[in-house]
Amino acid sequence: MTDMTASPVQADLPLVRRLEAVGFRAWPAASVVYDGSWQVRLTGSHPSKRLNCIVPLDPSDYRDMDLRLSKARKRFADYGRSLVVRETPLAPPHLIRHLEDDGWQMFETADVMIGDLAHLPLPPTLGHLPSHDIGRFVDACIAVGQDDAALKPALAEILSSIKPQSGFFIKENPRHGAVAVALCVQDNDLAGIMSFAVSQTVRRQGIGSEILASALRWARVSGARSAWLQVEADNEPAIALYRQFGFRKVYEYRYWRKG
CATH class of the missing domain: 3.40.630.30 (Gcn5-related N-acetyltransferase (GNAT))
Known part of the structure; x- marks a missing residue:
């Protein structure tokens, strides 16, 4: 079984992939398409960021970034939404640097925490x-x-x-x-x-x-055997409660938008 006590400093990528996969199933978007390893999630009826974002899932997949972002922006516009990128430890560093250089801004950070139920x-x-x-x-x-x-x-x-x-x-x-x-x-x-x-x-x-x-x-x-949850990184009362139940941070994710 995957070690559920991974350090939050250096993310355990297999664990991140597993928690991302169960997270997608636990909060399913209405429309999910893939552009390479980038998951494009859209839900016209609900504004949740987790349901309306791009989630890159392979650190090595950063080819044709401008073209792919442009295509995604058009798809989001069809839903009346602004393009949002969700950055996890699986996101290509080249893509994040590209977003920074292109004027994108990080606007929210959340922690993913796990706890041993046994x-x-x-x-x-x-x-x-x-x-x-x-x-x-x-x-x-x-x-x-x-x-x-x-x-x-x-x-x-x-x-x-x-x-x-x-x-x-x-x-x-x-x-x-x-x-x-x-x-x-x-x-x-x-x-x-x-x-x-x-x-x-x-x-x-x-x-x-x-x-x-x-x-x-x-x-x-x-x-x-284990429980996981996601919480905004600045929600100190909630994080304190989760720690009382034995939860610990294993990685964080951030949302990016342009302008």
């Missing part, structure tokens, strides 16, 4: 049972994140497209309704934590730990 102390029973009601979970996500209700059809479509086994976790209380959500996607021995959010009205009350522990417990019972 030795993680978790509650003996599930505090929250997973739901499989997509509509209820989408409504809860929108309420917790105070998002635009118009995104409901798009979120429902994305969740319906996830092929691996998934569990929707929702924490509700009589006063506020849904106050925390988490999506756990189990892909063989890896479980991904997605859409994890806690309402601003109830933060610092242990609710995030409660719902995350339930999701991880369910993943372990279902056969997962």
Whole structure:
């Protein structure tokens, strides 16, 4: 099995490839095409950056960069979107230097973290049972994140497209309704934590730990040996919580756009 304790300083490229692959399956784009090893992901119904970006997946694939970026820009424009490149440790250094020289700007960084479920102390029973009601979970996500209700059809479509086994976790209380959500996607021995959010009205009350522990417990019972997640690099409270659960950073990715 791949070593899940790789140093975040020098990325373990086979591990990066595996986590990128499960990440794509856990949050599937509506349209995926390949230009060489560059994955071009587009989803007209939802603005998520992970669903609308180019992801280069081979450090040696940087030929004809201008032409390929120009073709991708046209494809993104057809969807009414600006071209975004997602840089992981698999991106060609030549391409990133080209973007810098051509006036592109890096505008967001996220950490990819993993944790060992086998030795993680978790509650003996599930505090929250997973739901499989997509509509209820989408409504809860929108309420917790105070998002635009118009995104409901798009979120429902994305969740319906996830092929691996998934569990929707929702924490509700009589006063506020849904106050925390988490999506756990189990892909063989890896479980991904997605859409994890806690309402601003109830933060610092242990609710995030409660719902995350339930999701991880369910993943372990279902056969997962490790868990992974993605978090914005400047989200210090979330990162502190994940570290309490034994997660550690293994690599980061960055988004680039021009102008």
